[in-house]
Amino acid sequence: MLTIKRLCTLFASITCLLVSSMVGATTDITTLSKVAHDFLLEQAQTIPGQAQVHIDSSRLREQAACSDIQAFFTSGTRLRTRMSIGLRCLNPTSPWTTSVPATLSIQGFYYVSNRTIALGETISLDDLVAREGDLLRLPNGALSDPSQIIGFVASQRINSGSLIRQNTLRDPQAIVRGQAVRTIARGIGFVISGEGQALQTGSPGSQIQVRVSSGQVISATVLDSSTVQVLM
DSSP states (O other): OOOHHHHHHHHHHHHHHHHHHHHHOEEOHHHHHHHHHHHHHHHHTTSSSEEEEEEOGGGOOOEEOOSOEEEEESSOSOOOSEEEEEEEEOOTTSOOEEEEEEEEEEEEEEEEESSOBOTTOBOOGGGEEEEEEEGGGSOTTBOOOGGGTTTOEESSOBOTTOBOBGGGEEOTTOBOTTOEEEEEEEETTEEEEEEEEESSOBOTTOEEEEEETTSOEEEEEEOSSSEEEEOO
């Protein structure tokens, strides 16, 4: 039968072995690379296309053993061709943080105009030509989703062969600065209508400034391409 003294000695030996194994354990570079790779691949799913991820594991070093590793963007959340992915251990007993360089490409389709589109023209599918390339290398605002282009109105001249950018289009139901608008005000049991001039451009749901016939400037919500609702 084990005495209390022998039990204490045995317990102490087991504890030393456990501590030694924990101190010597590490999270290897392959595991760290996979966490970073899977995180970036998941983030890339927000852009339609075929994503390719490369993690530069040569810059990684083994870390203390960790059962809960979290990947994160080290600066901002915008996907770029080159970026740094942060890795941190959330174990309270052995926290650490490191980072690893990564490159990302997303091959997909974007669109250019196949003719010169004049200011005010509504864009149709026939006005577009699809091109394939790395979507992350396109300039900011370039559109790759045809549903964000077809049916919209050119807010400026778009030359043939030009990328279709968000700032060159407007919603067909938007009100344009300077145009005449119909104003309506609704209350319990009544509707008042009038006329005014839009002092700002706005899409349905947005608020703009309108000068009404009395000369007063009011705030109103855009309902459609010719009507605003006065805020009561």
